[in-house]
Amino acid sequence: MSSHAVPGRPSIWGLLAEFERPENLVAAAARAREAGYRKMDAYTPFPIHGLSEALGFRPTKLPFVVLAGGLIGGVTALGMMWYSATIHYPLNVAGRPLASWPMFIPITFELTVLFAALSAVFGMLGMNGLPMPYHPVFNAPRFALASRDRFFLCIEGRDTLFDMETTRAFLSGLGAREVVEVEE
Amino acid sequence: MSREAADRGRTGPPVIEPGHTYASVTDKISSIVLARRTPLFWILGFFLSFLVVMALLAAISWLLARGLGIWGINQPVEWAFDIINFVWWIGIGHAGTLISAILLLMRQEWRTSINRFAEAMTLFAVACAGLFPLLHLGRPWLAYWLIPYPNTMALWPQWRSPLVWDVFAISTYGIVSFLFWFVGLIPDLATLRDRARRKGFQILYGMLAMGWRGSALHWHRYDMAYLLLAGLATPLVISVHTVVSFDFAVSIIPGWHSTIFPPYFVAGAIYAGFAMVLLLAIPLRVVYGLEDFITLRHLQNMAKILLATGLIVGYGYVMEVFMAWYSANPYEEFMIANRMRGPYAPIYWSLMLCNIVAPQSLWFRRVRSSPPALFGIAIIVSIGMWLERFMIVVTSLHRDFLPSSWGMYSPTIWEWTTFIGTIGLFLALMFLFIRFLPMISIFEMRTLVPAAGPLAKQPVPDESVAGEAT
Numbered sequence: 173m174s175s176h177a178v179p180g181r182p183s184i185w186g187l188l189a190e191f192e193r194p195e196n197l198v199a200a201a202a203r204a205r206e207a208g209y210r211k212m213d214a215y216t217p218f219p220i221h222g223l224s225e226a227l228g229f230r231p232t233k234l235p236f237v238v239l240a241g242g243l244i245g246g247v248t249a250l251g252m253m254w255y256s257a258t259i260h261y262p263l264n265v266a267g268r269p270l271a272s273w274p275m276f277i278p279i280t281f282e283l284t285v286l287f288a289a290l291s292a293v294f295g296m297l298g299m300n301g302l303p304m305p306y307h308p309v310f311n312a313p314r315f316a317l318a319s320r321d322r323f324f325l326c327i328e329g330r331d332t333l334f335d336m337e338t339t340r341a342f343l344s345g346l347g348a349r350e351v352v353e354v355e356e
Numbered sequence: 357m358s359r360e361a362a363d364r365g366r367t368g369p370p371v372i373e374p375g376h377t378y379a380s381v382t383d384k385i386s387s388i389v390l391a392r393r394t395p396l397f398w399i400l401g402f403f404l405s406f407l408v409v410m411a412l413l414a415a416i417s418w419l420l421a422r423g424l425g426i427w428g429i430n431q432p433v434e435w436a437f438d439i440i441n442f443v444w445w446i447g448i449g450h451a452g453t454l455i456s457a458i459l460l461l462m463r464q465e466w467r468t469s470i471n472r473f474a475e476a477m478t479l480f481a482v483a484c485a486g487l488f489p490l491l492h493l494g495r496p497w498l499a500y501w502l503i504p505y506p507n508t509m510a511l512w513p514q515w516r517s518p519l520v521w522d523v524f525a526i527s528t529y530g531i532v533s534f535l536f537w538f539v540g541l542i543p544d545l546a547t548l549r550d551r552a553r554r555k556g557f558q559i560l561y562g563m564l565a566m567g568w569r570g571s572a573l574h575w576h577r578y579d580m581a582y583l584l585l586a587g588l589a590t591p592l593v594i595s596v597h598t599v600v601s602f603d604f605a606v607s608i609i610p611g612w613h614s615t616i617f618p619p620y621f622v623a624g625a626i627y628a629g630f631a632m633v634l635l636l637a638i639p640l641r642v643v644y645g646l647e648d649f650i651t652l653r654h655l656q657n658m659a660k661i662l663l664a665t666g667l668i669v670g671y672g673y674v675m676e677v678f679m680a681w682y683s684a685n686p687y688e689e690f691m692i693a694n695r696m697r698g699p700y701a702p703i704y705w706s707l708m709l710c711n712i713v714a715p716q717s718l719w720f721r722r723v724r725s726s727p728p729a730l731f732g733i734a735i736i737v738s739i740g741m742w743l744e745r746f747m748i749v750v751t752s753l754h755r756d757f758l759p760s761s762w763g764m765y766s767p768t769i770w771e772w773t774t775f776i777g778t779i780g781l782f783l784a785l786m787f788l789f790i791r792f793l794p795m796i797s798i799f800e801m802r803t804l805v806p807a808a809g810p811l812a813k814q815p816v817p818d819e820s821v822a823g824e825a826t
Contacts, residue, residue: 201572214572217378218543218802224576234580238588252504256512265516278521278599285592286528289585293535296581300574303566310569316550318570319543321378321802 183356185308186212186328187339188315189348194220197323200346201226204327207342211331215309215324237295238288245287249280311355326354369656371466372804373648381649381801385794386544386551388644394791397643402787408780415773416491424494426770433753433765438492440745441775443600444628445485445782446526447621447741449533450593451629452478456536457589460582466657468800469649473640473790474633475537480785481632482530484778489522491774518602525599532592536585539578542568543799597622604748610691611752614679620672627665627711628741630658634734636786638727640795649796652725659724662737666715669744673712687757699764700751703743710740 191197194216201214205228214223253276257263262270297303309315309326318324325348327339336353343351372381419426429436452474459467490496502523504513513520545565552558568574601621604612634655641650680688695704714736717723724730755762789795 215570216572216575217382217547217570218799219575219579220572223572227572229573229576232577232580234577235584238584253515256504257515261510261512272516275516278518278595278602279515279524281595282521282524282528282592282599285588285595286531289532289535289588292581292584292588293539296539296577297566299577300571302568302574305567307567307569315569319547319550319568320382 184329184336185311185354185356186326186334187336187343187351188309188312188324188326188354189343189346189351190314190317191323191325191347192349194223194323196347197325198222198226200325200343200348203346204325204342208333209327209331209339211328211334213326213328215315215318215326217319217321217323220323232299234292234295234299237299238292241291241295242284242288246280246284248287249283250276253279308354308356312352314350314352369652371469371651371653372801373651374806376648376805378802378805381805382547382551382798384646385649385796385798385801386548388790389548389792389794390552390557395643398787398791402784402791405780405783405787408777409784411773412777412781415770415777416487418770419491419774420496424492426768428766428768428771430763430765432756432761432763433750435492435749435753436765437767437771437775438488439603440742440749441778442485442488443621443745443749444742445481445488445778446529446600447597447625447628448632448738449478449481449485449529449629450597450622450625451633452476452481453529453533453536453589453593454626454629455633456540457586457593460586461590464657465804466654468804469646469796470633470637470654470658471800472537472540472797473636473786473795475533475540476786476789476793476795477629477632477636478533479530479537480782480789481629482526482533483785484782486526486530487778488774518599518606521599522603525596529592529596532585532589536589539582539585540797540800541793542566543570543578544794544797546570547798548794594622597625604752609752609756610685610687611676611695611748614676616672616675616679620669620675623665623668623672624741624744627662627669628738630662630665631734631737631741634658634662634730635738638731638734640790642727644790644795646796649801652727655727655730656721656724659718659730659733662733663715663718666711666718666737670712673708690755691752694755695747695751698751698755700747700754703747704751707740707743707747710736711744714740 189200191200197214197216198220201212201223204212205226210228212227214220214227216223250273254271254273257272257276258270264270309324312324314322315324325343325346327334327343333339340351427437429438452471455467455474456471456478460471490499493499501507501511502513502520513523542565545561546568549558549561549565552561598618598621601617605614605617607613637650637654637658641647677692680692683689695701714733717729717733723733750765754765
């Protein structure tokens, strides 16, 4: 990225192409990937079917994070109750078994769900790198429309094929309404 | 079911009125929040509910100063308004989770325009519900003893008690409902950040949106997180009211000791909750001009759910009577006879009228298509569900096994003030919510716009996601 720095001007983070319709964006993303671009991302006002595939994203690992969170929650709950009921504070109630596990199930279930839900949310935010107060793409003048009604494709400067002129021509050729430089 | 729904979709009202675009949906919903001028009815409504919140504070202060003696509870009715209102509020909350999670997994896309405020309703209802058991502790400042933590008393909560299960179920439910609601809000907060004109709001919404930029990679994980949360919330919501019903069913009191309680409570919860969603949706769509988004289709579908859950609840009532007879247990038989002909008989019969008779009018399409009629029925059902909790709690306790320990219960002014005060708290929170946050999910509404077509992706299990999940 620093290779594109021009003295006295901020360096360029990438080129942002604006589309008016989601299907154009998906088609453009697929074409860009065919052309060999890898370091790119799209910005859309709602999740779009087929876009992750067009951009070549791998399936997210989030379900495993959630599974691990749920298991930790369940084991923690059951372990805590078992430890307190049999080791730390055994209480003989009419000769009933100390490790009366069926009575431990409701809390085990609740804590499994709680830990899994927390892992889903914090896992998603963490993998996405949020909160992120600053991101170069916000420098693009019309980028606020990405949360309203416009669809953007960004080819980033760190892509090996990135070249200011050819990439700009390529994006314009995809039917973009406008292609702008995104400052670092 | 889906084919039937599709058929009805062709003939019935649409889920979003034609002519909307991504921009119009965005602008219409966000302008409610970003408008400079606060509508007069909002100021009035908020002011009135705030007054009621002050009454709640007064009632709580007096309770803390004088103790539980200011309430009408005593032997043998040691639980009354505190648990009645707790169960009633928790039940109301359940419809929000049902709409946001279960209908999402069932791909009922009409849920989109009502899920956001239904989720907010859940949160606020859980907050109101949580107050009652806390206040009933007598010394609420020791409530943290319910949480397992290493303490110098070397004591643990009693894991075998349904009341301790309740603590875990309700806190988990509160936290998960908040997470679900907040995750759904993130993209909309980004929209508000981008559209706010005033610096303060840009900063406020900007911080809450956490830098969301609608990246495809982020949406990719977001969809998965949302789907997994829905999958987790679905069994959770069933478990919460099941655990609440265990508070009763695990005891041996006639009228409580019953295996039908968990399903009967869950159905009753959804019943009460949809009544509350209707009570909120019908005025909101009128005063904010949201008839395009919350169409008659939504009201009709909710009316159908109301009817279906009402029938399940009715089945519960019938089974209680049947089991009392079939068990041949004299205490159970007496309990039902006492409900029907005892001192609280008017409660029993009004409850039957409210919960079984009144909703039968929903069989008629004309009633289902009339917002005023639905509003009336929703009020009747809300009252009926409150009466049901009263019946279950009070009539079972006040005359149990030993006639020498029978007694009567009547609430005092402080119990009424606390109860009505929580309604004020709920409304005040709802008013704040509709003023400062988008009450309809903007990003999900964009997916309903006809132009979005088949590309719009509801976060529901599609082929690729389903393949991943297994």
